[in-house]
Amino acid sequence: MITPTTVLVRKFRPLLVNIGLLVYLCYRLSNLSTSSPSLMKLFNDWCDSVREWISQVFLHHFFSSSSSSRTLAEFASTAIQICSIISQDIIVLTGILGLLRVVYCSYQFPKVWTWKDRFVNHACQCILNSRSSWSVVNQEIEKVANQFLKEANHMLRKDPNRTIRHALPKEGMEGRILLQELNSCARDETRRCDTGKISGTVYSKGKKHSELMSQVYSLYQWSNPLKPGVWPRVNQCEAEIISMTANVLNAPSSTGCVTSGGTESILTAVRAHLEVYGKRRGILYPEIICGSTAHVALYKACDVLNVRLVSIDCNDSTQSYQLRADRVQKHITSNTIMIFASAPSFPQGVIDPIQQLSKVAIRYDVGFHVDACLGGFVLPFLSDPDIPQQQMFDFRLPGVTSISADSHKYGCATKGTSILIFRSMDLQHASYFPYTSWSGGLYITPTLAGSRPGAIVACAWAALMSIGQTGYTMRANAIVKAARRVAKEISSIDGLKLMTPNPTMVVAFGSDKFNIYRIKDCLAKKGWILNPLQYPAGLNLCLTENFVASDGVVDEFLQSLRTAVDE
Numbered sequence: 001m002i003t004p005t006t007v008l009v010r011k012f013r014p015l016l017v018n019i020g021l022l023v024y025l026c027y028r029l030s031n032l033s034t035s036s037p038s039l040m041k042l043f044n045d046w047c048d049s050v051r052e053w054i055s056q057v058f059l060h061h062f063f064s065s066s067s068s069s070r071t072l073a074e075f076a077s078t079a080i081q082i083c084s085i086i087s088q089d090i091i092v093l094t095g096i097l098g099l100l101r102v103v104y105c106s107y108q109f110p111k112v113w114t115w116k117d118r119f120v121n122h123a124c125q126c127i128l129n130s131r132s133s134w135s136v137v138n139q140e141i142e143k144v145a146n147q148f149l150k151e152a153n154h155m156l157r158k159d160p161n162r163t164i165r166h167a168l169p170k171e172g173m174e175g176r177i178l179l180q181e182l183n184s185c186a187r188d189e190t191r192r193c194d195t196g197k198i199s200g201t202v203y204s205k206g207k208k209h210s211e212l213m214s215q216v217y218s219l220y221q222w223s224n225p226l227k228p229g230v231w232p233r234v235n236q237c238e239a240e241i242i243s244m245t246a247n248v249l250n251a252p253s254s255t256g257c258v259t260s261g262g263t264e265s266i267l268t269a270v271r272a273h274l275e276v277y278g279k280r281r282g283i284l285y286p287e288i289i290c291g292s293t294a295h296v297a298l299y300k301a302c303d304v305l306n307v308r309l310v311s312i313d314c315n316d317s318t319q320s321y322q323l324r325a326d327r328v329q330k331h332i333t334s335n336t337i338m339i340f341a342s343a344p345s346f347p348q349g350v351i352d353p354i355q356q357l358s359k360v361a362i363r364y365d366v367g368f369h370v371d372a373c374l375g376g377f378v379l380p381f382l383s384d385p386d387i388p389q390q391q392m393f394d395f396r397l398p399g400v401t402s403i404s405a406d407s408h409k410y411g412c413a414t415k416g417t418s419i420l421i422f423r424s425m426d427l428q429h430a431s432y433f434p435y436t437s438w439s440g441g442l443y444i445t446p447t448l449a450g451s452r453p454g455a456i457v458a459c460a461w462a463a464l465m466s467i468g469q470t471g472y473t474m475r476a477n478a479i480v481k482a483a484r485r486v487a488k489e490i491s492s493i494d495g496l497k498l499m500t501p502n503p504t505m506v507v508a509f510g511s512d513k514f515n516i517y518r519i520k521d522c523l524a525k526k527g528w529i530l531n532p533l534q535y536p537a538g539l540n541l542c543l544t545e546n547f548v549a550s551d552g553v554v555d556e557f558l559q560s561l562r563t564a565v566d567e
Contacts, residue, residue, distance in 0.1 A: 196550040197557075198529045200542035204412035205549050209466070213414050216455070216462045223454025226445070234454040237461035241407070244464055245419040248380050249372075249394040249403050255428040256421035257446045258457060262373035263297040265404035265420040268431050268447055270301040270338070272402070272422065273367040275430035277337040278307075289331050290340035291323030292535070293347050295371055298340055308335070315536055321348040321499065325356035332360070338367035338401075343375045343393040347533050347540060348499045349506025351375070355392055358399030367401045367427075370394075373418065374542075376405020378505055381469070381476040395423060402427060410475070410505070412467060412545070413460035416453065475545055479505050482548045486541065489558050495565055499538055510538035522564035528557065 193202045204210075220234055228235035243254040259265045270288065278286040286307045290298055291314040302309040310331050314321045323341055339361050341352035354370060361368035370393055372379065379393060394403060401423045407413040422428045434444045467475075483503040490509050491498040499508035510516050516537050520530055530539045547553050 196546035196553040197527045199531050203409050203544045205545045213459050216459050220455040220458045224451050225454050226451050231454055234457055238457050241461050246421050251395045251421050259418045259447050260416055261418045262406050265418040266297040267301040269369045269402045272427045272430040273338040276426050277367045283335055285335050286337045287335045288338045289328050293321055293345040294340050295346055321350045323352045325360050329360050332364050336366050340369050343370050343372045348508040349503050358397040361399035368399045370400055370403045372403050373406040377410040378476040381473040383473055407460045413463035416456040417460040478548045479543050483507050483543050506540055506542050508538050508540040519564045526560045
């Protein structure tokens with residue numbers, strides 16, 4: 001059974017071993033008082049005694065009558081003396097290396113408060129794993145769990161009288177009945193999303209666009225890109241999506257892939273960089289450097305691929321929430337394979353200094369992935385002179401090696417597509433999964449998934465083609481203008497603290513005067529669903545076309561926010 005003590009030993013064993021080695025070395029090399037000999041002197045005396053004993057053995061027992069034997073004995077005595085000197089040098093060198101390792105471990109390990117949090121988390125996990133033998137604790141946990149389920153059902157707006165099925169029906173149901181049951185819920189759920197009061201979630205608005213997506217999906221609802229010979233048009237749509245996105249991001253070539261979403265794009269990017277910048281260079285313990293605002297999908301990718309994630313706290317004294325290049329440079333080691341930055345980040349909506357990070361990536365010859373899942377179809381289209389052009393974040397920067405952009409967000413495609421673009425063909429090939437020894441034949445996939453819905457690919461292609469550059473430019477500028485207005489009004493409300501000074505589509509705010517989560521509860525009563533943040537506590541609003549295009553939504557939100565603060 002894993003105990004808290006075991007967790008502590010596993011976490012801090014390298015550091016403790018090296019500290020112990022250093023203390024032992026200092027004790028061995030330290031001179032004691034003049035009344036007692038030092039340990040090093042005792043060691044030298046012991047070596048002299050061994051050398052004298054060997055000389056006597058050689059002289060009196062084996063080679064007492066030969067002059068050559070004396071020479072051999074003297075040679076053996078000299079060899080013993082040399083070995084003793086080498087032994088002392090080895091001890092000193094080992095101590096020096098131990099000291100260097102202590103410094104390295106202390107520098108690379110997270111801050112003390114992170115150690116505490118990790119230890120507490122592991123200790124709690126150990127308690128939960130061993131709770132089967134604690135009947136009293138089990139009962140209390142079950143009570144809390146049941147209460148949470150009741151509250152969760154209420155928060156998720158689940159009908160307590162709904163019918164829940166746990167087995168297949170004996171006889172199949174008519175399609176008319178199934179549609180009737182789904183329509184009764186779909187109308188209310190869709191109507192709520194169309195109000196624009198939900199942060200993010202649904203990024204497009206308009207009946208015409210929705211009808212187009214439905215019609216395209218129905219054309220290829222049974223298609224599978226794993227069989228390109230059967231559906232060559234789907235394969236062409238996928239290639240054109242990659243090419244168009246690469247063009248938007250100023251990539252040198254159309255190398256990339258279409259994934260199921262931002263999480264798979266990030267996981268695929270990590271896997272490709274692990275191969276090119278890790279395994280091919282013989283790195284056994286690969287590391288990726290990111291900021292604490294990086295999307296949690298990166299943590300998932302590193303957990304799956306066994307990569308150490310070096311997370312730098314972005315909530316520093318300046319509260320810029322950016323991954324600063326100087327701090328990244330201090331954490332780069334010989335095991336670093338990639339730097340991860342956001343354009344912008346999900347929590348605070350801040351764009352990392354991509355230009356400076358690109359220079360760091362070039363200097364140390366490591367990969368550099370830019371997570372533009374939110375900004376990929378917004379930042380390239382900002383052209384209004386009243387909106388300052390955002391800093392360069394794409395492949396025009398030579399250090400950027402890959403970018404991910406979600407077409408199912410501001411690309412306005414149906415859910416389930418994201419585009420990952422690579423700078424080089426090496427990374428593209430590293431993202432493939434080839435297996436040639438399977439009895440089923442040659443098996444190669446461009447991403448982690450095998451079979452994929454071709455209808456989703458067709459919808460993404462149709463969305464890009466139907467909106468075009470003009471449509472994306474209009475949407476991007478409208479969203480950013482609204483975000484700037486919301487941010488300006490929030491900064492003027494007493495008690496609120498703006499976290500996103502120059503927003504593009506995400507506006508985050510907190511408070512030093514009251515519990516910001518109470519503001520969230522008050523807004524929820526008025527129909528507004530905002531995303532809660534932590535470290536530090538805050539809320540964020542991800543503006544979409546629904547929020548901007550709906551009449552009076554911006555004014556209604558600001559009024560609701562002021563009312564919630566007053567309450």
